[in-house]
Amino acid sequence: MNIVLIGFMGSGKSAVAKILSQILHFDLLEMDEIVLQKTHTHTMRELFDKGGELLLRETEIIIAREYAHKKHLVISTGGGVVLNKIVLDYFKTGNGKVFFLNPPFEHIIERVKNDHLSSRPLWKDLKVAKELYDFRLPLYHSYADVVMNIDSESAESIAAQIIHKVH
Ligand code: S3P
Numbered sequence: 649m650n651i652v653l654i655g656f657m658g659s660g661k662s663a664v665a666k667i668l669s670q671i672l673h674f675d676l677l678e679m680d681e682i683v684l685q686k687t688h689t690h691t692m693r694e695l696f697d698k699g700g701e702l703l704l705r706e707t708e709i710i711i712a713r714e715y716a717h718k719k720h721l722v723i724s725t726g727g728g729v730v731l732n733k734i735v736l737d738y739f740k741t742g743n744g745k746v747f748f749l750n751p752p753f754e755h756i757i758e759r760v761k762n763d764h765l766s767s768r769p770l771w772k773d774l775k776v777a778k779e780l781y782d783f784r785l786p787l788y789h790s791y792a793d794v795v796m797n798i799d800s801e802s803a804e805s806i807a808a809q810i811i812h813k814v815h
Contacts, residue, residue: 649719649745650718650745651745651810651814653665653725653747654725654730655727655748655749655788658758659756659798664803664807665722666724668807668811675720677711677722679724679729680692680726680767683695683726687703691766693766701770708725708729709734712735715742716741723744727784730791733791745793747793748789748792748794748795749798756781757774794813796809
């Protein structure tokens, strides 16, 4: 079985995935990192300059196809994987269980505002980010096997809840 974390930028996927992989001794697949490796770029900004959002989305599909049937992975996805249904289809046919990390939008803003724009070129400003969020929210819900409504729990506590649900 693989554990797949989906959710908007700044929803805590990477931190939770890292803890899960350590506790479960599963390999960690950080999709954004593999995307950069495969496209020979160093930041999302550089990738967008090179091939636009299309290059990101195509590479996400290639990675999903490549990794879906591996075993014992924790997969931290990029926030936009829900835009191509095939990505989650690949992960699910490969026996992935999909957890949607769903903190309030206000928490997301707090997390993302300190990050450098180079890692999240689609977060242009608050208005655009909120529009993206509103558009994607139903998609995250529709692909999730489990919705994790998060308030102010730590990443450790969310990981523990996920492990409990998996067992
Ligand atoms: C994106 C989210 C980012 C990264 C890219 C696009 C998105 O990943 O894949 O900047 O479309 O929401 P995180 O969700 O890890 O920030």
